[in-house]
Amino acid sequence: MTHTFTVASLDANIRLDIFLSQKLPDLTRSRIKNLIEDGLVSLNNKSAKAGAKIKTGDQISVTIPEPQPIKAEPEKIPLDILYEDKHIIVINKPPGLTVHPGAGRTKGTLVNALLYHCKDLSGIGGALRPGIVHRIDKDTSGVLVAAKTDKSHQFLSKQFKEHSMKRRYLALVWGVVKNDIGTIDLHIGRHVSERKKMSVRTSRGRRAVTHYKVIKRFDNFTLIEATLETGRTHQIRVHLSAIHHPVVGDPVYGKKNMPSGLSPKLTMLLKNLKRQALHAQILGIIHPETQKYMEWTAPLPDDIKGIITALEEAC
Numbered sequence: 001m002t003h004t005f006t007v008a009s010l011d012a013n014i015r016l017d018i019f020l021s022q023k024l025p026d027l028t029r030s031r032i033k034n035l036i037e038d039g040l041v042s043l044n045n046k047s048a049k050a051g052a053k054i055k056t057g058d059q060i061s062v063t064i065p066e067p068q069p070i071k072a073e074p075e076k077i078p079l080d081i082l083y084e085d086k087h088i089i090v091i092n093k094p095p096g097l098t099v100h101p102g103a104g105r106t107k108g109t110l111v112n113a114l115l116y117h118c119k120d121l122s123g124i125g126g127a128l129r130p131g132i133v134h135r136i137d138k139d140t141s142g143v144l145v146a147a148k149t150d151k152s153h154q155f156l157s158k159q160f161k162e163h164s165m166k167r168r169y170l171a172l173v174w175g176v177v178k179n180d181i182g183t184i185d186l187h188i189g190r191h192v193s194e195r196k197k198m199s200v201r202t203s204r205g206r207r208a209v210t211h212y213k214v215i216k217r218f219d220n221f222t223l224i225e226a227t228l229e230t231g232r233t234h235q236i237r238v239h240l241s242a243i244h245h246p247v248v249g250d251p252v253y254g255k256k257n258m259p260s261g262l263s264p265k266l267t268m269l270l271k272n273l274k275r276q277a278l279h280a281q282i283l284g285i286i287h288p289e290t291q292k293y294m295e296w297t298a299p300l301p302d303d304i305k306g307i308i309t310a311l312e313e314a315c
Helices: 016-023 029-037 110-117 150-161 235-242 264-272 302-314
Strands: 002-006 041-043 059-063 081-084 088-093 141-147 166-174 181-185 209-218 221-228 278-286 293-297
Touching: 002 016, 016 029, 016 041, 016 059, 029 041, 081 293, 088 110, 110 141, 141 150, 150 278, 166 235, 166 302, 181 235, 209 235, 209 302, 221 235, 264 302
Parallel strands: 141 278
Antiparallel strands: 002 059, 041 059, 081 088, 088 141, 166 221, 166 278, 181 209, 209 221, 278 293
16 A cells, blocks of 8 residues: 655645654554665655655655564474363463464464464464463463364353353462452553553453452562462553562563562572563363363562572571
């Protein structure tokens, strides 16, 4: 698709990229910059730079290529398989592994690994999400189930929709949580100004409920068990941050600075933690074929386990 513009006097003497961002509001500034760098924007029939000042009467042409369909391809990526049969596969996902391809990422995801390992994934999720019934964040570790058949996919999706699956997480949070048990019932929606973040301060949020139980308290930290009643994006991380006990290591909703007085060993372990200390420990479902309840537990990864061990030694 090609758009053409003639610069009016009111638009004269501004940058080309700013002019285009005003005329093409559906495109991001980065997208416009890429179009200019790729030679798909002309100023008076010549290529131009993003910062070029435009003048009254200038002719601007912008060609926006049709989006190319992308499809996930199989990749030989190791999988920690907790269970597998003809209907489902249950994975212990490591931290750092994205669940499915998306904008700017078509390789190195759990879907790519599943396509290599399984020849019979459900197609309901489409070309980029075959078999994917639910997700956990890239930097959250733990149990995840994928569907191998469309029937299994529909059956599992219904359980998620009805919140009948058992999903239990372990989280190491900042601060000493006062109550032994509690429920966080706060709506979650897009942050009003930072669109990549979620927030409880939103006018268009959806109800989100997280139940928690204290497992152990330490100086400056608490290990809790969190159970999801709903499944909103970043739910546990947003909820715990909202009650002023953000997940340790969370780069989006967590603390920016560590408290003083920590031991050198603990300080080193915390600095080496490259993700939020959140782990999907238990997943329980009704099997789509046998109709029997099944449950899996993923062991706590070494990075979180090391921090907890250091905290216990300091007690």
